[in-house]
Amino acid sequence: MDIKQKIEEYRAKDIHQVKLAIVDIDGLLRGKYISLEKFESMVNGLGGFCDCVFGWDIHDSLYDNAEFTGWHTAYPDALYKIDLNSERMIPGENVPFYLADFVANDGQSMHPVCPRNAFKRVLNKAEQMGFGVNLSFEYEFFLFNETPQSVREKHYQNLEPFTPGMCGYSILRNSTYGDLFNEFLNYCREFNIPIEGLHCESGPGVWEAAIKYDEALESADKAVLFKTFAKVFFQQRGLMATFMARWNLKYPGQSGHIHQSLYDLESQKPLFFNGSNKYRMSDLMKHYVAGQMKYLQPMLALTSPTINSYTRLVKGFWAPTAMTWGVENRTTALRVIPGNEKSQRIEYRVGSADANPYLAAAAVVGAGLLGIEQKLELDDALHGNAYEVQDMMPDEKQFPSNLRDSVANLKRFPLAKELLGDEFVEHFVSSRMWEVREHEKAITDWQLERYFELI
Numbered sequence: 230m231d232i233k234q235k236i237e238e239y240r241a242k243d244i245h246q247v248k249l250a251i252v253d254i255d256g257l258l259r260g261k262y263i264s265l266e267k268f269e270s271m272v273n274g275l276g277g278f279c280d281c282v283f284g285w286d287i288h289d290s291l292y293d294n295a296e297f298t299g300w301h302t303a304y305p306d307a308l309y310k311i312d313l314n315s316e317r318m319i320p321g322e323n324v325p326f327y328l329a330d331f332v333a334n335d336g337q338s339m340h341p342v343c344p345r346n347a348f349k350r351v352l353n354k355a356e357q358m359g360f361g362v363n364l365s366f367e368y369e370f371f372l373f374n375e376t377p378q379s380v381r382e383k384h385y386q387n388l389e390p391f392t393p394g395m396c397g398y399s400i401l402r403n404s405t406y407g408d409l410f411n412e413f414l415n416y417c418r419e420f421n422i423p424i425e426g427l428h429c430e431s432g433p434g435v436w437e438a439a440i441k442y443d444e445a446l447e448s449a450d451k452a453v454l455f456k457t458f459a460k461v462f463f464q465q466r467g468l469m470a471t472f473m474a475r476w477n478l479k480y481p482g483q484s485g486h487i488h489q490s491l492y493d494l495e496s497q498k499p500l501f502f503n504g505s506n507k508y509r510m511s512d513l514m515k516h517y518v519a520g521q522m523k524y525l526q527p528m529l530a531l532t533s534p535t536i537n538s539y540t541r542l543v544k545g546f547w548a549p550t551a552m553t554w555g556v557e558n559r560t561t562a563l564r565v566i567p568g569n570e571k572s573q574r575i576e577y578r579v580g581s582a583d584a585n586p587y588l589a590a591a592a593v594v595g596a597g598l599l600g601i602e603q604k605l606e607l608d609d610a611l612h613g614n615a616y617e618v619q620d621m622m623p624d625e626k627q628f629p630s631n632l633r634d635s636v637a638n639l640k641r642f643p644l645a646k647e648l649l650g651d652e653f654v655e656h657f658v659s660s661r662m663w664e665v666r667e668h669e670k671a672i673t674d675w676q677l678e679r680y681f682e683l684i
Contacts, residue, residue, distance in 0.1 A: 256585030277306030295659045317421040341652035348587040351595045365442035365488040366452040372434040375469045390434030397431035432480040452586035474541040474581035482541025483582040490574040502573040519607040520600015527642035530635040531592035532580040536668045544616045552626040560615035595648040636661045
């Protein structure tokens, strides 16, 4: 980028500031506006951002169990570098937006606990193996006729969904509110997050968006931006979107499915297709799926990272509950989708909408690469209803029912540190155990209803 020319272009368009953001461990965008002069001075250098963003939770409560940062380090600035390739214009603001990467104290190496860098480590492994990675994220989210103020005033009870009733793929709903659907699609396209498909899902006020596939890092960037700016779009219109894994036990949870494929970096040829094989799966694809199967359980905390995530992973609610794979099977954890050379892919159905996209992608791609590296053999596909066979499966193939057990699995999984780095895994584990402890302090509505009068 010719920065002088870029600054001149901005000024000619009456642009006087830039917005920057980094992504924290939970996948939240944290950032600020800076002047064009400050932006110009930082482009070829480094900026500083208080590393408390890695020392607190989503409500800015400081961890008391993290070694990486805390009162004992005095919360110094962490260095960051603007990713100039991430430039896009924020619709309606006339302000350029950039993502930034944290870097280590030497100003060059990868930052040890930055989620975007954790994913880059996995992509570097793929590159060393000669592979490029394509991904596509799908998100379900519920819309409400509420505001951030009203949900608090109501204590998150008796909320009013944007539309009533259950009617997946409803033409009635998306035609009645066609202006809003089209406005949202245009907003996402203008923000360089093109949506391939948008429809009503089964549930009151729930939508599902499929973001167009792209190279892996760009795809994860789009997923992170989509989750925040979808909320921005709807809050600007007096509505509220949530990406909680499950907000009400009467309705299915909200997924964050990831579609994946590999291609050869040298020839650019897709690598998952073999028309002569069963299900058109190449041998490399079989190894990849086998790796994901083997490491589904130990990596689950990265794709289901909250207390609420585990309320979604229950039988009969369109979410998997055990380590299973099938072909065009939406009851299994992994769904192989046979197609042509370009469309042959695998869908990871375990992840929930509340996951950090960088970490979810790092977990699933990393597991697949391990499968190729180890030349793992793939068991037979499961046919029919996976929920019916789950109870007959051994414990090591069952998903944990809570975050504490899931974190314990990750902590004792040595290959996670090889993929993501020792410091990252230790910090992530500390952050999740903080989440568990915060949850265990709570007296829930269920406890009050269960015990208050009768016990």
